[in-house]
Amino acid sequence: MAFIKTPTKGMRDILPKEVELREYIISKITNIYSLYGFKKIETPCVEHIENIANKEGGENEKLIFKILKRGEKLNLATAEDVSDLVDSGLRYDLTVPLSRYYANNANELDSPFKALQIGNVWRADRPQKGRFRQFVQCDIDILGEKSNLAETELIAATANLLNEVGLKNYKIIINDRRILKAFVLAAGFQEEDCSSIFISLDKMDKIGLDGVKEELLNNEFNEEQVNKYLSLYQNNSQNIFDFCQQIDSSFLSEDIINNLMEIMSISKNVNAVNIEFAPTLVRGMGYYTGPIFEIIVDGYKGSVGGGGRYDEMIGKYSNLSVPACGFSIGFERLIDILIEQNYVVPNENKKYAFIIDSNISIEEKSKYLEQAKSLRKQGHIVNVLIKAKNTKHQIDVLTENKYKITLNGKEIN
Amino acid sequence: MAFIKTPTKGMRDILPKEVELREYIISKITNIYSLYGFKKIETPCVEHIENIANKEGGENEKLIFKILKRGEKLNLATAEDVSDLVDSGLRYDLTVPLSRYYANNANELDSPFKALQIGNVWRADRPQKGRFRQFVQCDIDILGEKSNLAETELIAATANLLNEVGLKNYKIIINDRRILKAFVLAAGFQEEDCSSIFISLDKMDKIGLDGVKEELLNNEFNEEQVNKYLSLYQNNSQNIFDFCQQIDSSFLSEDIINNLMEIMSISKNVNAVNIEFAPTLVRGMGYYTGPIFEIIVDGYKGSVGGGGRYDEMIGKYSNLSVPACGFSIGFERLIDILIEQNYVVPNENKKYAFIIDSNISIEEKSKYLEQAKSLRKQGHIVNVLIKAKNTKHQIDVLTENKYKITLNGKEIN
Numbered sequence: 001m002a003f004i005k006t007p008t009k010g011m012r013d014i015l016p017k018e019v020e021l022r023e024y025i026i027s028k029i030t031n032i033y034s035l036y037g038f039k040k041i042e043t044p045c046v047e048h049i050e051n052i053a054n055k056e057g058g059e060n061e062k063l064i065f066k067i068l069k070r071g072e073k074l075n076l077a078t079a080e081d082v083s084d085l086v087d088s089g090l091r092y093d094l095t096v097p098l099s100r101y102y103a104n105n106a107n108e109l110d111s112p113f114k115a116l117q118i119g120n121v122w123r124a125d126r127p128q129k130g131r132f133r134q135f136v137q138c139d140i141d142i143l144g145e146k147s148n149l150a151e152t153e154l155i156a157a158t159a160n161l162l163n164e165v166g167l168k169n170y171k172i173i174i175n176d177r178r179i180l181k182a183f184v185l186a187a188g189f190q191e192e193d194c195s196s197i198f199i200s201l202d203k204m205d206k207i208g209l210d211g212v213k214e215e216l217l218n219n220e221f222n223e224e225q226v227n228k229y230l231s232l233y234q235n236n237s238q239n240i241f242d243f244c245q246q247i248d249s250s251f252l253s254e255d256i257i258n259n260l261m262e263i264m265s266i267s268k269n270v271n272a273v274n275i276e277f278a279p280t281l282v283r284g285m286g287y288y289t290g291p292i293f294e295i296i297v298d299g300y301k302g303s304v305g306g307g308g309r310y311d312e313m314i315g316k317y318s319n320l321s322v323p324a325c326g327f328s329i330g331f332e333r334l335i336d337i338l339i340e341q342n343y344v345v346p347n348e349n350k351k352y353a354f355i356i357d358s359n360i361s362i363e364e365k366s367k368y369l370e371q372a373k374s375l376r377k378q379g380h381i382v383n384v385l386i387k388a389k390n391t392k393h394q395i396d397v398l399t400e401n402k403y404k405i406t407l408n409g410k411e412i413n
Numbered sequence: 414m415a416f417i418k419t420p421t422k423g424m425r426d427i428l429p430k431e432v433e434l435r436e437y438i439i440s441k442i443t444n445i446y447s448l449y450g451f452k453k454i455e456t457p458c459v460e461h462i463e464n465i466a467n468k469e470g471g472e473n474e475k476l477i478f479k480i481l482k483r484g485e486k487l488n489l490a491t492a493e494d495v496s497d498l499v500d501s502g503l504r505y506d507l508t509v510p511l512s513r514y515y516a517n518n519a520n521e522l523d524s525p526f527k528a529l530q531i532g533n534v535w536r537a538d539r540p541q542k543g544r545f546r547q548f549v550q551c552d553i554d555i556l557g558e559k560s561n562l563a564e565t566e567l568i569a570a571t572a573n574l575l576n577e578v579g580l581k582n583y584k585i586i587i588n589d590r591r592i593l594k595a596f597v598l599a600a601g602f603q604e605e606d607c608s609s610i611f612i613s614l615d616k617m618d619k620i621g622l623d624g625v626k627e628e629l630l631n632n633e634f635n636e637e638q639v640n641k642y643l644s645l646y647q648n649n650s651q652n653i654f655d656f657c658q659q660i661d662s663s664f665l666s667e668d669i670i671n672n673l674m675e676i677m678s679i680s681k682n683v684n685a686v687n688i689e690f691a692p693t694l695v696r697g698m699g700y701y702t703g704p705i706f707e708i709i710v711d712g713y714k715g716s717v718g719g720g721g722r723y724d725e726m727i728g729k730y731s732n733l734s735v736p737a738c739g740f741s742i743g744f745e746r747l748i749d750i751l752i753e754q755n756y757v758v759p760n761e762n763k764k765y766a767f768i769i770d771s772n773i774s775i776e777e778k779s780k781y782l783e784q785a786k787s788l789r790k791q792g793h794i795v796n797v798l799i800k801a802k803n804t805k806h807q808i809d810v811l812t813e814n815k816y817k818i819t820l821n822g823k824e825i826n
Contacts, residue, residue: 003463007513015518041426046503046546070537085489086481103418133459149769152782270783381448
């Protein structure tokens with residue numbers, strides 16, 4: 001059988017220089033989030049098919065890499081359907097595994113539990129520029145904290161990280177699922193219309209008010225209600241209180257408004273976060289139950305991360321009713337932006353290259369290796385190399401990479 | 414469908430304390446290997462089925478997690494065999510992906526290329542204590558270096574790492590595939606008998622000379638040849654030269670012996686490595702072509718890592734003929750041993766817990782959050798927490814975890 005040297009479709013090899021940047025950013029993430037009390041956890045990349053293909057994951061479920069049963073459990077002859085052949089799949093996000101992990105290990109975890117996860121997830125999406133089928137997600141979650149201390153700490157930690165890596169011109173936008181729902185009801189729609197209406201509202205940025213209207217009418221919503229609904233979103237006030245004043249207070253409790261105002265106030269005034277109320281922010285996942293937020297960067301389309309409160313998810317894995325709130329950084333997106341902004345990983349190690357002839361005596365070789373050992377002990381990088389046929393090229397490349405070079409012990413540069 | 418809270422069979426959730434140790438050791442590995450010029454690379458966890466199920470991987474291939482084709486490519490009705498259903502699988506080691514990576518990216522890589530890989534691999538082995546179906550491998554490889562500088566640098570870097578993490582009572586044992594083969598031929602066997610004979614010889618430690626003899630006879634090798642072969646291994650000399658003197662020099666070139674002696678000499682005398690010649694060391698993988706080595710630890714069965722030269726592997730992915738040599742640390746084994754030895758991750762961060770009442774004013778809360786912010790800026794860990802119903806328990810747990818605690822601003826301990 002022929003070997004194939006390219007990666008599998010939609011996946012990629014990462015070259016050393018990008019790995020260095022990625023690992024540097026990962027170490028920043030780990031260090032900064034640890035200051036807020038987040039602890040790193042690890043879950044298997046492979047999940048039960050029951051946990052990932054159950055309609056909770058929406059569109060992502062169509063994109064699961066499914067794993068074949070093994071041994072006697074695999075019976076091709078009697079299989080009627082794909083589901084007879086598979087028992088597991090690669091995780092498509094880190095939220096499902098976290099919920100399972102918490103249900104499985106709650107007794108051994110802090111309460112509230114502040115989890116940091118950085119790991120690969122897989123989605124068999126149509127490959128396109130800058131989007132791969134294996135990519136890193138980076139999530140922080142607070143499980144067991146019902147107060148908005150969860151939201152404010154998540155937002156503070158995330159903003160601290162973004163500042164620390166030097167991301168420029170970003171802001172955090174915020175909304176609340178319960179406000180979104182109240183507006184749907186206040187316009188006269190039914191609760192079960194929410195998810196369809198949210199999908200259209202979410203496109204406001206791209207297709208504008210008229211576009212959203214057209215889509216809602218195409219979806220056969222009542223024109224009068226649609227007009228009423230969209231008129232509420234013509235008010236571009238970023239003041240939560242003013243915005244919510246538009247609907248009757250019977251649809252929306254004051255607590256929800258005050259809660260969101262407090263999150264914004266602490267984020268702005270204590271943690272100096274550039275945060276804005278965004279009434280049309282929806283966030284895709286159906287499991288959100290309260291405040292939702294997103295990072296956007298001037299000059300870049302789409303978000304660089306987001307999250308929100310999902311108080312009913314953990315309960316699905318156990319009888320525990322556990323409030324939960326999370327914030328996910330779009331790691332791959334962040335790396336792309338940093339590369340575009342010519343981000344340079346600080347590196348203080350000195351680099352030495354010892355070039356030696358292949359035919360020198362073991363005594364002489366030992367001498368150079370002793371020197372290498374002693375420099376390494378001092379924390380310097382030493383690359384010991386046999387002299388190449390094209391010595392000039394070898395030296396040029398090393399010089400370009402800022403090595404201090406010796407050839408059989410003699411300094412070259 | 415019911416959610417399942419345990420991990421998939423043979424896999425595991427890793428708790429924060431172990432993650433902390435694993436990450437600390439990974440950072441040590443990364444730092445120390447970088448001093449020797451190794452650069453980290455990343456390959457996808459998913460590989461072409463053609464690359465991993467081709468008989469090169471020996472027993473490991475039976476253990477592959479195979480991934481189902483997707484979309485139109487998946488046709489259950491016409492599938493006659495499992496191979497019609499799958500297009501990829503999870504990697505079972507890091508050597509196959511490295512070979513593919515090098516063939517795919519050689520033009521953009523250093524020459525020689527010194528690669529460091531730390532990543533998960535998957536094998537659907539029978540689950541047993543301490544062995545999991547997803548586990549981390551940690552490999553360093555030098556591609557493009559035909560001289561024994563590759564072996565000596567790999568061994569030096571590995572020993573440096575093991576010393577640095579404080580592993581006690583280990584040694585590195587070494588042999589050469591070509592010596593093993595010469596002894597097979599000198600006893601009168603055929604070259605094609607090698608792999609079967611090596612499997613038996615490899616068990617010398619466990620079943621002794623008599624056990625190996627019985628197994629070889631059971632495998633229908635000629636008794637006279639078996640006796641001759643095993644008589645050579647009765648010489649327990651750890652002197653390579655003496656050991657190799659037993660067979661006619663026509664079977665074994667002097668270069669091979671000198672090469673191995675030089676590797677040992679440099680490792681011992683320059684790099685202070687505890688290294689020993691081990692004539693019955695085999696190493697499982699069929700792809701080794703020269704020196705092979707293994708880490709063993711007093712008091713622990715099995716190896717804690719190993720490697721060797723595999724000069725013909727890369728050529729299978731391209732027309733490049735590239736000499737290669739690698740050393741793999743048994744990461745999971747190392748972690749198990751360190752946990753058993755009560756390894757403590759050094760941690761210099763001070764830890765503060767700010768416990769606050771849930772009903773304090775936003776002004777008061779802001780004050781504590783300001784203090785938290787300022788301590789974090791100084792590099793301290795601050796965990797801000799809402800006062801639990803069982804405050805005593807909350808404080809006890811935090812005290813146990815060495816937090817300095819304040820309750821609504823008042824110092825508690």
